[in-house]
Amino acid sequence: MATRAVTAATIGTALEWFDFTLYGTVAATVLPKLFFPSMDPTSALLASLATFGVGLAARPLGAIICGHLGDKLGRRNLMLGTVSIMGLASVLMGLLPTYDQIGVWAPILLVILRIVQGFALGGESTGAQLMALEHAHPGKRGKYSGLLGLCSPLSQILANAVLLLLSSSLSPESFDRFGWRIPFLLSFVLVVVGVYIRLKVEETPAFVELKKNKVAQVGNPLRDAVQLHWRTILRLMFFFCGPAAIFYLIVVFSLSYITKNLEVPKQTAFLLLMGANVCAIVGALAGGLLSDRIGRKKALAIGSTATLLILFVYFGILGTRSFWPMLGIMGLFLGFTQFQSGIQPVWFAEAFPTNVRYSGSALAYTGANLLTGGPMPLVAVYLVSAFNGSPWGVVALCVALNAVSLIMILTGPETRGIDMNRVDPAARVSHH
Template sequence: MSTTPSVSVPSDRRARRRVASAMLIGTTLEWYDFFLYGTAAALIFNKQFFPALSPAAGTLAAFSTFAVGFIARPLGGLVFGHFGDRIGRRNTLIVSLLMMGIASTLIGLVPNYASIGVWAPVLLVLLRVVQGFGLGGEGAGATLMSMEHAPADKRNLYAGFPQMGTPAGLVLANVVFLTTNALMPSGAFDAWGWRIPFLFSAVLVVVGLVIRLHVEESPSFSNVVSHQRVETFPLREALRVGVGRMTLTLGLMIANSAVAYVFMVFTLSYGTKQLDYDRSFLIGCVSVAAVIWFATIPFWTGVADRSGRRTMFLGGSVALLIWCLVFLPMLGTGSSVLTVIAFLGMGVIVPVTHSVQGAIIADTFPAPVRYSGTSLILQIGAILGGGLAPIISSALVGESGGSAGVTIYLVIVCVLSLACAAVLFARVPEENVVPVPRADSAAA
């Protein structure tokens, strides 16, 4: 055990709201960087960095660089989780924001394949790794900072503010992407204009940094420090929660992640290349769905605080399963009206489970090891769900030429997550935090 200097943390309502707002703004900026890459991977990077490949192979290669960021996220989560449990949540979140912002800005400066050959995709992948590493420390840390400042009866609501950063970042990325595209001459955006949204990250990171520098440390971490409970190896202690509960918690989040990345990222490539939809139309559909997603999170977290999240999460999981059966077939009709309805349905249903999954995961671990444990589950779940979803979906479409295989894949994932959630909620009381046995007491 080791300690760090105690931190004085105000607990008044104004301070709590300031922290929640700061976490929302910070996560929005980080997800802007992450989703901007996803949009560019779906629409631009195959031509800029993989021109020697066929269109289908180039798209698959571009989505592979997108997935690299997910592979780096667990490592980032482990590193940031370790230091977040040892030196505090606030400082680690500042570092993660800087890493994301700098990497995104540099992506806007990477020469394309025609200029430097194979070094172009190599540099792209390296910067994507930095992005993923930085984001690996963001999701858990922001959720904990907000939730640990919350009053006892509003833990889900406060934990939901960082979750709102996901759709907000997506909307911001798409708005900047579409606006830049609309203001440029024909062909100029694909040639070099796509760099402007990435370079804009430099401005956003300055804004986010100023905001986070004025945020107070988490009361829970301050309490851990004052009681000399800082763990030397927090991840090791977090694993004492047990493989069974951690596996079930991991399983319940995979469906939401996979479905979200299919409708946010994969459909942009599939819809333009296979179904001949206009690029701006699809980005607009995704953006409107994300606005609904963003706006409904406070409603669902409020429901969870008043009535419990068990029934809400299970009901949302069933709704997600049902909508996955019709989503891609509706796009496949070629009807703009049905396509808009399909995306609006995603905007309504996805936030039901997404809004509380951060709180569910965080409540699995006690405060001294919460950052490490939460980061581990979040980032592994992100790989198994979101990171692989665009690649698997593209491969299935490439193999069959249709979307039936993707629909079956999403249904299987939804059934798996629903089963994990049902078993977990049957075994664990609502919002129960498992105390982690201390190694010395266990030895005794």
């Protein structure tokens, strides 16, 4: 059942990340022409990228609502819901009429579907992590955590590969007319697979145990999480602000910096990013496995120190404009960032008792993405222009975030081997 749970969680999450990433790539290329044709090219691109941001902004809402329901109704039921919603939104996106066909309704519907996608991903990320980790053997939680950490880089590679394949096999006109729709419509097949696998997974032992306990029936998970565990939520959120910012700095901002500021061809930039994502997969697995051996804190401290040191040489090495050094430094940077993201699911899950685990983890995770992850590409663009093309403003900001992150790791408790079936005794008291 543990293997089944981690398979269901990994496939489902990779699928949702695939849809999410796919949209980001399409938003930067095809959508401005089709959905915002009345604007000048720059405004259209900004409007299109803003729709990508809307998806990120909707994630905390999904996390809060799904977190509360997941702590009340169970992990499995929520997982079936989020994967179905995400798939439906993607299929509808593939069928969406363009601006020429229905006018201003086209961009409005695009934004609505994007909000729905973000909402589903917000609920999915944490839920899938808990489904896998609450089923896992205590000594293998880190390994499972690492498997979940590779969903995002894997989907980046797949989304870019699919678009590369379609754009190279179709004429530009055909790609703009119908080619970009194909991967969205294919999501339907993936959803059927996702739902089928998840139906085969039982509810997690920790939640089953919780249901026997009276605390679960009287508690309000969201309120209990905020009232009783706000310190833990803030500590974990400030920890993850570092990796979240650096992740988006590499995968979104670096792409525009390499192509615009350094004038490296787009194809080369995509190759660099795909190569870096391969390193990220290795990093996520290594982080998870190492945390089972030496503990979560030590492993996270290694990853965090590595990204801190790389920050000082990252832009200098990119500035060489030569392929192998650029690939090397992007691979190391994204690798050590995902090394931490591979430990994040288990560190967050072990930090909370079962009755508030979904709510607490989701608040910390999406809070970090909202604070630093989402805004990072825009803030970085602003800082580079404010410093007359010099990246040192961006470096200073990231060093500060990384330092805060490292402090949060070092001041937190070690959680490896903790009992995952524990329930909050304070929650029982607060309702009498």
